[in-house]
Amino acid sequence: MSLKFSDEAQKKFENLLTRYPNKRAALLPVLHLAQEEFGGWVSPEAISYIAQLLGLTELDVYDTMSFYTMFYNQKMGRFVIEVCRTLSCEIMGASTVTEYLENKLGIKSGETTADGLFSIRNAECLGSCGTAPMMKVNDDFYENLTTQKLDKIIDLLKQKA
Numbered sequence: 001m002s003l004k005f006s007d008e009a010q011k012k013f014e015n016l017l018t019r020y021p022n023k024r025a026a027l028l029p030v031l032h033l034a035q036e037e038f039g040g041w042v043s044p045e046a047i048s049y050i051a052q053l054l055g056l057t058e059l060d061v062y063d064t065m066s067f068y069t070m071f072y073n074q075k076m077g078r079f080v081i082e083v084c085r086t087l088s089c090e091i092m093g094a095s096t097v098t099e100y101l102e103n104k105l106g107i108k109s110g111e112t113t114a115d116g117l118f119s120i121r122n123a124e125c126l127g128s129c130g131t132a133p134m135m136k137v138n139d140d141f142y143e144n145l146t147t148q149k150l151d152k153i154i155d156l157l158k159q160k161a
């Protein structure tokens with residue numbers, strides 16, 4: 001197996017283990033660590049590595065990982081745009097937001113742009129229903145979206161890249 005934590009990530013991993021009663025209980029934070037460490041997604045190779053580190057089966061790791069939308073099983077863009085598609089956002093125009101982004105970026109929801117900058121995904125309620133329609137880009141919320149706001153957000157993100 002060629003995948004391995006860097007020395008720094010290994011230290012974080014060992015530190016995490018001290019905070020949980022057993023290795024299995026540390027699975028979620030270890031998945032976060034692995035996703036951060038291995039290029040923003042959890043590959044099949046990373047699943048094997050985590051399973052080996054924690055004494056679990058690959059299926060155990062995969063089952064947990066696939067339950068949570070914040071773990072990605074494919075390489076994602078630098079900016080992961082998650083458009084909330086639950087009721088409040090849907091009523092306030094989430095489908096227009098998605099369609100506008102798809103046209104602007106030239107990809108469908110679930111895809112990543114060829115330059116590796118943007119991925120678009122649908123998300124379930126992100127807890128910001130009062131400011132619908134909204135989306136999350138990596139860790140940041142963007143709310144009360146309009147097409148004008150979307151243009152500005154995409155321009156800003158491109159400048160950050």
Ligand code: FES
Nearest residue numbers: 084089125128129
């Ligand atoms: S419905 Fe979109 S944030 Fe809750």
